[in-house]
Amino acid sequence: MLINWFTVIAQIINFLILMVLLKIFLYDKIVKAIDEREKKIADRMEDAERKNQEAEERGKSLQEEKRRLEDKRKDMLEEAEHEADERRKKLIKDAREEVDHRQGEWREALRREKKSFLDNLRRMIAERTFSLAGRVLQDLADAELQERVADVFIKRIKGMEEDEKKQAAKAIRESGGRIVLQSSFDMDETGKRKITAALREELGDEVEVEYETDPELLLGVNLKFRGRKIAWSLEYYLEDIMEQASQLLEEQARKEPDKQSVQAKERQSEQQEQTSDSV
């Protein structure tokens, strides 16, 4: 008999014991370990996925921030460049204005100096000419010249306009017919008579003439009444000459600054070209 029934039962029991032992020592433990590790791996994968996602998001946000910063930096740089440019332009402009201003001031000062010098010169020349002419005329004045002066004065009175004559006559009447005649020399009686006659003829019979001498008149006659004045004097001529002389001098003075200003303009344009090159 190939089958030993005792052995069969013994083997069944052996097998069952082995099954229980292996279940305890092998399957349960190994399966548990596998499950745990799978769980761990799954957890780790999930974690990795999550971290990856986080990292991606973070990377995105960082990139965004970087881009923003870059933009900001560019803006700031542009702004700074713009500001610097403006500032430089302003500085150049200020400097140029300052230079112009200084130049203007300097030119003005120069002009004033020249003007005052010319004024002084003019005044001096006029005064000299004036005093020289006065002295010469005083030296030359004699009875005949005085008579001639009286004649010229009479001619002047007679040459007055009708309106003027009427106004003068009216004024004289209001002042009670008294008028003062100043002359640079002592009028002789003939002269006085001639003038009085002429005045009475022209301005009314009631005219009383009072004669005074005023050496400052140089050579001439002054008729004063109620604040009005009819005069003929060498002073006027001299003043006229002086006027003309000073006008001439002024014209010359004006021409010279013109020349200077033209030169200054040329210089300025050169400077501008240079600055623009350096910019």
Add this chain to the structure above:
Amino acid sequence: MNLQNISPDEVIYFHLGPFPISATIVYTWGVMLLLVLFSCMVTRNLATGNRIPRWQNLLEIIVQVMRDQIREISHQDPGIYLAFIGTLFIFIAVSNMLSVVPGFIPPTASLSTTAGLAVCVFVAVFIYGIIQQGILGYFRQYLKPTPFMLPFNVIGEFSRTLALAVRLFGNMMSGAKIAAILLAVIPLIFPVIMQALGLLTGLIQAYIFAILAMVYIASATRTHHEKAMELENKEQAKKGEVHG
């Protein structure tokens, strides 16, 4: 050649009280001891981290492959079958492979051992079938497709158990015996090839035994499972019609 040479059952080492302890039982204990000690040593320090010991890795691979096979055959969770099927496979495989050790007589070369294992499978089919389908549900299977098939179903149940036992016994016994015969005929080199072939046959037999056991269990438990699946499919079809 006598009966003693064919079956290790007849080799009695000693008597434990009234029971004769044969070589089969002794070598079975040896295999059991080996397996349990090895499992104990390996599973004492199980790692769950990234790095695992190579022995643990080996055991994990074996257990994982067995679970996958069970799942593939039964379409069910391998949890409750693993201990039974796994132990069948490991015990038979280790017994067969140790046959290359000189002096070792594989317990599976004894018809008593294979018969014992076959009886275990026979009982396990009942137990798993009843666990999954209930007593009535399980025994109703024998009346299908008609009650007339009952005797044939019962005969089939017994005959396949017998076939399991005889198949394994025949293969293992023949392997050992052929080696012995060939040693007498061609003593050099050729027996080595036969031994190598014997290893392969042993593994295949272990695999076949475990797989067949699983198939029997699956066929006993699957009907219920399939019914549930059919019901589910019908419901889904109805829903589809309603939706359609």
